[in-house]
Amino acid sequence: MKLLVTFSRKKGSKPIIAQVVRDTGVLINVERAIIDSSEGEALIDVPDDQCQLVRNTMISLGANVQTLEHGISVNESECVDCGACISICPREVFSLDSHWKLQLAEEKCVICGKCIEACPQQALTLPI
Amino acid sequence: MHKSVFLGMHKSIDQINERIRDGTARVVTAEEMPAIVAELGEEGALKEVDVVTTGTFGAMCSSGAFLNFGHAEPPIRMERIWLNNVEAYGGLAAVDTYIGATQQSDTREEQYGGAHVIEDLVAGKSVELRASSRGTDCYPRRTITTDLLLENLNQAIMCNPRNAYQRYNAATNSTEHVLHTYMGVLLPNCGNVSYSGAGVLNPLSNDPKLRLIGGGVPIFLCGAQGMVVGEGTQHSPAGGFGTLMVTGNLKEMSQDYLRAATMTGYGVTLYVGLGIPLPVLDIDVVRATAVRDQDIFVDLLDYGVPSRNRPALRKVSYAELRSGTIEMNGEEIHTSSLSSFRKAREVAVELKHRVESGAMQLALPTRPIDSKKPVKPMYESTKGPRVLDIMDRQVVSIGEDEEIRTAAKKLLKGETNHLPVINSDNILVGIVTTFDISKAVANPGKAHLVKDIMKKKVITTTPDEAVDIAVQKLEKNNISALPVVDGGHHVIAILTAMDLGKLFGGRWLK
Numbered sequence: 001m002k003l004l005v006t007f008s009r010k011k012g013s014k015p016i017i018a019q020v021v022r023d024t025g026v027l028i029n030v031e032r033a034i035i036d037s038s039e040g041e042a043l044i045d046v047p048d049d050q051c052q053l054v055r056n057t058m059i060s061l062g063a064n065v066q067t068l069e070h071g072i073s074v075n076e077s078e079c080v081d082c083g084a085c086i087s088i089c090p091r092e093v094f095s096l097d098s099h100w101k102l103q104l105a106e107e108k109c110v111i112c113g114k115c116i117e118a119c120p121q122q123a124l125t126l127p128i
Numbered sequence: 129m130h131k132s133v134f135l136g137m138h139k140s141i142d143q144i145n146e147r148i149r150d151g152t153a154r155v156v157t158a159e160e161m162p163a164i165v166a167e168l169g170e171e172g173a174l175k176e177v178d179v180v181t182t183g184t185f186g187a188m189c190s191s192g193a194f195l196n197f198g199h200a201e202p203p204i205r206m207e208r209i210w211l212n213n214v215e216a217y218g219g220l221a222a223v224d225t226y227i228g229a230t231q232q233s234d235t236r237e238e239q240y241g242g243a244h245v246i247e248d249l250v251a252g253k254s255v256e257l258r259a260s261s262r263g264t265d266c267y268p269r270r271t272i273t274t275d276l277l278l279e280n281l282n283q284a285i286m287c288n289p290r291n292a293y294q295r296y297n298a299a300t301n302s303t304e305h306v307l308h309t310y311m312g313v314l315l316p317n318c319g320n321v322s323y324s325g326a327g328v329l330n331p332l333s334n335d336p337k338l339r340l341i342g343g344g345v346p347i348f349l350c351g352a353q354g355m356v357v358g359e360g361t362q363h364s365p366a367g368g369f370g371t372l373m374v375t376g377n378l379k380e381m382s383q384d385y386l387r388a389a390t391m392t393g394y395g396v397t398l399y400v401g402l403g404i405p406l407p408v409l410d411i412d413v414v415r416a417t418a419v420r421d422q423d424i425f426v427d428l429l430d431y432g433v434p435s436r437n438r439p440a441l442r443k444v445s446y447a448e449l450r451s452g453t454i455e456m457n458g459e460e461i462h463t464s465s466l467s468s469f470r471k472a473r474e475v476a477v478e479l480k481h482r483v484e485s486g487a488m489q490l491a492l493p494t495r496p497i498d499s500k501k502p503v504k505p506m507y508e509s510t511k512g513p514r515v516l517d518i519m520d521r522q523v524v525s526i527g528e529d530e531e532i533r534t535a536a537k538k539l540l541k542g543e544t545n546h547l548p549v550i551n552s553d554n555i556l557v558g559i560v561t562t563f564d565i566s567k568a569v570a571n572p573g574k575a576h577l578v579k580d581i582m583k584k585k586v587i588t589t590t591p592d593e594a595v596d597i598a599v600q601k602l603e604k605n606n607i608s609a610l611p612v613v614d615g616g617h618h619v620i621a622i623l624t625a626m627d628l629g630k631l632f633g634g635r636w637l638k
Contacts (some may be wrong), residue, residue: 080185080468081469083464084322086465087463118312121389
């Protein structure tokens with residue numbers, strides 16, 4: 001399950017992710033993170049059965065946690081199956097099947113949004 | 129029968145049309161043809177197949193439509209015309225216009241353009257016409273605003289000056305910046321490759337000698353039965369880049385085969401679905417239509433070089449491009465198509481059904497298209513401004529082993545913000561700005577010499593570079609000066625944002 005964790009760093013810089021790993025023993029996979037002097041945002045992937053535990057611990061440490069059920073989504077009526085998104089994606093989410101139709105491996109998506117501007121048909125949208 | 133009997137075999141266009149009318153014509157797509165030829169041999173395929181259908185679906189910027197609105201009461205001679213805030217051409221008769229696909233909205237810019245107006249009309253949506261005029265004795269009205277549907281127009285005739293490129297060069301980007309081009313988003317450091325074209329299904333690739341495709345030939349255009357007008361603009365069959373001018377009735381078109389699009393950071397374009405049925409008259413047609421993706425090659429061009437003559441990094445076939453990755457310098461690079469092969473196939477299959485069902489018959493060109501002509505670059509009677517026309521030759525530079533203090537004095541004395549840094553051989557090795565020196569003074573540390581604080585990566589220009597290219601370097605790198613260097617990397621001048629002011633009021637804006 002993917003979680004989008006946002007936290008303020010104004011009251012010092014607590015190592016939230018490291019602390020959650022230590023306290024829960026769950027190995028967190030950080031897929032993408034932007035952290036600057038005042039705030040941080042990290043997309044993490046955790047096993048489904050430990051998702052609630054990680055979520056609760058994060059919240060108790062002052063983070064804001066959003067569960068992401070979906071990755072990037074494609075509007076089928078706009079998409080023409082060109083494949084412009086394929087080479088832009090850093091995680092190989094997109095591919096063409098044997099009928100040259102666009103396929104999505106949504107679970108690989110790290111919601112970076114790079115594909116959105118690459119789509120000539122404006123057919124791609126983020127879940128958040 | 130003996131082989132020799134078939135060698136001389138020839139089918140006439142009338143025989144083929146007769147079979148189409150009888151419902152007995154054997155029609156296949158250009159994608160199916162190579163396997164049929166491989167199985168039956170050329171003679172066998174000639175006997176078996178009557179028509180090969182082709183198809184392509186991709187961005188075709190050189191597209192648009194002639195519209196006639198009918199006369200208002202009192203009547204107006206429209207001089208400036210907008211459709212949903214997209215300007216259309218007003219240089220025709222009173223209520224005629226041409227809406228071009230790439231024209232952008234005055235209000236929504238690249239999010240909406242002529243292509244979207246065309247798609248909205250085809251989709252049955254209402255489009256706002258706004259026009260103005262100075263008024264004449266016969267056309268007294270000055271302004272008009274009205275909402276129109278496609279059915280309200282007398283004529284809506286798509287007429288595309290350049291469609292159906294025979295093939296198109298693939299694109300990559302060797303620079304360190306993301307590029308937004310008509311070939312889509314190109315990642316830095318050759319991070320991806322984009323390409324366009326239907327390869328095996330492309331109409332002109334299946335008739336490279338232009339024996340079957342020419343003026344008057346019936347085609348499938350965005351769902352309508354259209355026609356080839358003649359050669360397209362920039363037609364260059366000599367290099368394998370033939371193009372077609374085509375026309376068709378917008379009122380018969382479908383959104384399934386016509387889509388407005390935006391190449392982010394570049395602009396609006398129209399995706400056009402176009403297919404041509406080819407009559408299999410003789411062995412030469414069989415050979416031409418047996419073409420496969422692996423037989424069609426294009427150059428992979430570096431779009432990082434902002435010139436008409438972009439360097440070709442290698443040759444690459446459509447088979448390789450379509451495989452998803454190509455190899456370059458020992459690395460695998462992911463490819464992206466901008467055109468849709470699935471839609472191209474849809475066009476070819478739909479066209480096949482129309483011919484099979486007798487809904488569409490074939491014709492040979494009434495006006496042939498030149499199959500050998502090359503394209504010419506623009507003749508420029510005067511060259512645009514070059515760096516040498518406006519650069520500042522009074523450049524002050526500093527040695528890398530000088531003290532920071534000396535650099536500060538030179539900046540003050542030279543009334544400049546940039547000092548190119550040179551080594552003992554007078555070769556450019558870095559640059560320091562007032563910002564670098566202020567920083568060094570504000571935070572005194574170990575740095576004493578210019579070489580300790582200089583930026584070693586210097587973006588430069590040359591005297592013969594076009595000013596527009598130099599300006600792009602300033603913008604992309606967010607800097608305000610470029611040292612001008614000669615072939616030996618010696619600093620001969622500097623070009624600053626201030627020098628650009630020389631362009632105004634000078635001979636370049638006349």
